[in-house]
Amino acid sequence: MKNKIYWIFAILTITTISIAYGFTKFIVPKEKSAAMDCTEATASKASSEFEPTIVNKNSAPAKAPKGMVWIPGGEFSMGSNVEDESLCSIKGITKDAAPIHRVYVDGYFMDETEVTNEQFAKFVNATGYVTVAEQKPTQEEFPDAPPENLIAGSVIFSPTPAAVNLNDFLQWWSYVGGTDWKHPLGPESSIKGKEKYPAVQITYEDAAAYAKWAGKRLPTEAEWEFAARGGKTGNLYAWGNTLKPNGKFQANIYQGHFPIKDGDTGEDGFKGIAPTAQFKPNAYGLYDMAGNVWEWVNDWYSPSYYSELNKDGKTAKNPQGPDSYNDPNDPTEKKRVHRGGSFLCTDQYCTRYMVGTRGKGEIRSAANHLGFRCVKSI
Known part of the structure; x- marks a missing residue:
């Protein structure tokens, strides 16, 4: 199956996966302890x-x-000056989150959690909407693809049987036909009993x-970061500058050896995706x-956008x-920004759960670690 649809997988989903984790090709990160040793120093500098x-x-x-909360808006310093993915182990690949620049946003309402399966199902039932992953790719979209490769589906994290060099993300992702929001891990999977999980x-x-449909909209990147910071200044994470305050994880991220099978130890309480609202909320x-x-x-998405906003040194209003x-x-692919990281983010490979950092993805690509939340203007 993997060989049969490799071509269509590469075209449809390679940008979503590669960018969500940052470009780490040909770079082998240091061991976990090396990254963790410099966490506090990095936070202090930032x-x-x-x-x-x-x-x-x-x-x-x-x-x-x-299901929404009030975000008052205001002026803040946006972005990150942490130059290293995994904090101290992979140099220079969070530069698209620099420079730090001043931004003002008006107030708005924001969803408390990511949109859940239960909420998304109400939308689908009310409208008959068919998601992109459920639609068969067309020959017009991919004129060079063999017809037998044009099958509806999406990308699934597929752990490796043993440790691998982290220079090729295709080792742990697979395009699987029949994968969609109702079957997030392949055609045999289901969201039954997972109504409160993120869609x-x-x-x-x-x-x-x-x-x-919900009378809302997607947040701007500035609105998302202002809300995530919770009115605080310059913190490394949405909850502060320490990854594990009092020895406890504050988010569902990956612990253990990435990306091997059963490598996630679940020290934060979850192996893989979790229901929404399992950790303390931020200040908002x-x-x-x-x-x-x-x-x-x-x-x-543009890697130079923050530099453009910062050219005149003025505060950008509602960018x-x-x-x-x-x-x-990847100049031919239409990409928008992702924020927040996922349950697959690890200090060995991806620390994009740091509040000022960014991801990106092709607009018609999806994966089993990618969802959304909404905002509502006043």
Whole structure:
């Protein structure tokens, strides 16, 4: 199966997976202990370069819609100056989150959690919507693909039987026919009993369609980061500067040896994806702003966008992202930003659960660690 549909897998999903984890080709990260040893020093350096957050004093103009919380907005320092993926082990690949720059956002309501399977099912039942993963790719979209390779499906994390060099993510991802939001781990899987889990195998256009139906929208990247920071200034994580305050994990991320089978030790309480709201919320009452599943935001992706905003040194007001997509590493693919990291993020390979860092993905690609949440303007 894997060999039969390798070509279509590469075209449809390679950008989602490669960028969500950052470009780590041909780089072997140091062992876990090396990354963890420098966590506090990195956090101290990072926080010293942020200017104070100025939170608006305005109260919510109305009662928050069910399942949403009020985010007052204000001015803050956005981005990250942590230059190393895995903190100290892979040099220079979080540079698309620099420079730190000043941003102002107006107030808005935001979903407490990622959109759940239960919520997404209500949307599908009400509208008859068919997600991208459920649609058979067409010959018009992929004129060079053999017809037998054009099958509906999506990407699944497929652990390796033993340790591997982390220079080729195709070793632990597989495109599987019959995979979609109702069958997130392949055609034999189900979301029965997982109503409170985040909806995954969701593309950007799926998320945008849900948001429109719900009378909401996807957040801008600036809105997402302001909310994740919870009114705090320059923290490394959504909860502070220590990965495990009092020895306890604050998010569903990967512990153990990535990406081998049964490699996740589940020290945080979960092996793989978790139901929403299993950890303490941040200061604004938002759950899972780090880990569990990546979240789509509305901005087109460009690695130079922060530099463009920072050119004149002025505070950017309600930035909406660049006018078009731009990824020099993959210039033909239309990509938007992901935020927050996922249950597969590990200090061996991906620390994009750090609050100021970014991911990206092709707009019609999905995976079993990718979901979304919505906001509502006042």
